Amino acid sequence: MSASLRRVLVLGCGLIGTSVALALRAAGVHVHLADRDLRAVQHAERLGAGLPHRPGDPAADVVVVATPPSAVPRVLRDAQARGLGAVYTDVASTKGRLLAEAEAAGCDLATYVPGHPLAGGESSGPAAARGSLFAGRSWALCPHPATSPKTLAAVAELVRLCGAETVLLPATAHDRVAAAVSHVPHLVSSALAARFADADETTLSLVGQGLRDVTRIAGGASGLWRDILEQNADAVATVLEQLVEDLAMAAAALRGRGGAAGDPPTDPLTDLLVRGNRGRELIVRARAAKVESLAA
């Protein structure tokens, strides 16, 4: 049980919202739940994620807005207008446009810090939720200059109770990183999986673990992901254009145009594979370092 965080209201009982609620319940926090879909609230309640929010409930220490990205500014503004909590955060995977829209909508930025837990899954809805979803994961917080230190401290405490590690960075930097680590990989995984939308039995019989791994995230809810991509359109387009350039060059090299087989400097295919090896090594090493620091 946390001394400073006794009561949390979660608005949105999808995968992330319900998982936050479960993690906080396990830490002894009183959690209340709301969703425009009453069945989602009932499902989350049956999982032990908390009690349905009722008008007249005392104000929460932190309100977590766990709706799709494009709904966050409106839900946040309404929640603040109704005085549902002392401090507000969200869990959307895009931050810049959302923060600008929240400001334009007249939200109180002193009591709001945008957040993004780097966790999730290809399943959605409360049925896929689990309290351990954030254990050992990073959780980005992107305070606005107007965000008060008290707001930031309260939400950082919520992150800690969920078992995650706070990473502080500006919203624009977050969006560039999120495009590279999450949004573009999702689009590319979808494009790879899309090649199999009309696949015949022989093709499917030859599918191995490699393709299963690279297409896992392509199972994500298309509506939610359309929203995420739109919210982070420019940063995603920038990373995607670089990737398209690399792949177009690889295709040209395979057609015998551009570059010669051989050493990395002259052979674009070897260069791409070697850079891929190096990037993969850093990705694996970063994970190993985090696992080690958690064990220490």
Next chain:
Amino acid sequence: MSASLRRVLVLGCGLIGTSVALALRAAGVHVHLADRDLRAVQHAERLGAGLPHRPGDPAADVVVVATPPSAVPRVLRDAQARGLGAVYTDVASTKGRLLAEAEAAGCDLATYVPGHPLAGGESSGPAAARGSLFAGRSWALCPHPATSPKTLAAVAELVRLCGAETVLLPATAHDRVAAAVSHVPHLVSSALAARFADADETTLSLVGQGLRDVTRIAGGASGLWRDILEQNADAVATVLEQLVEDLAMAAAALRGRGGAAGDPPTDPLTDLLVRGNRGRELIVRARAAKVESLAA
């Protein structure tokens, strides 16, 4: 122990060759091993994969050529010239060009059937080998019209002893499928990982399971993969060009050009995500059907 397959010679003690040897040893087959790198042979022998091949050994029932793709025609021709076995196969992941080169090199096609086990991993060399690598996996065999029924039967028996399932298809069809299920996903995984070759600490701290999954195969040996891509250049380029087109259209849509947000027919991004969902569903279903048929 198989009645028809008593003695196998494996030429090449890398991940696949050594794993084939271990699987066959577990089935009671006598296995002999050769590699131009003597340490690889010694390593495989210590793992219990078989005994080093010696001049004067009796001819094998099946010789497995487990070298990188581009070396297969030469190694096959030499092995046939020396009469090392009754029947020959290989395990390279490309088939069309290799078969044409084997024919041009004057190999005996009656005693040869090209093969490709759909298994592997991002690690290479005998140290990563295991006898269970092929359990429940597909193993493509691509007989030439000149391949004798006896040859095909012997190699199909070897596949069975390795715990895998034979999928018969022509070499050109194999290469089209392999480009889609394996070679293009590898290149794309490399291109995604390559974005992180110079990544800073903040970026790496925000890497989650999604990126780790889509970049797993990018850890593969770049030299071997350069060879595979070259051997299947046209089929890989064709699939890659379609993918580049999809991704370039997605980038344009994100920049506000081409298509409107909304329904799949008019919004290229939603269309791509929905086709990705459908393809992923078929990939998952194919795996579930195979696991079920293995359990039955």
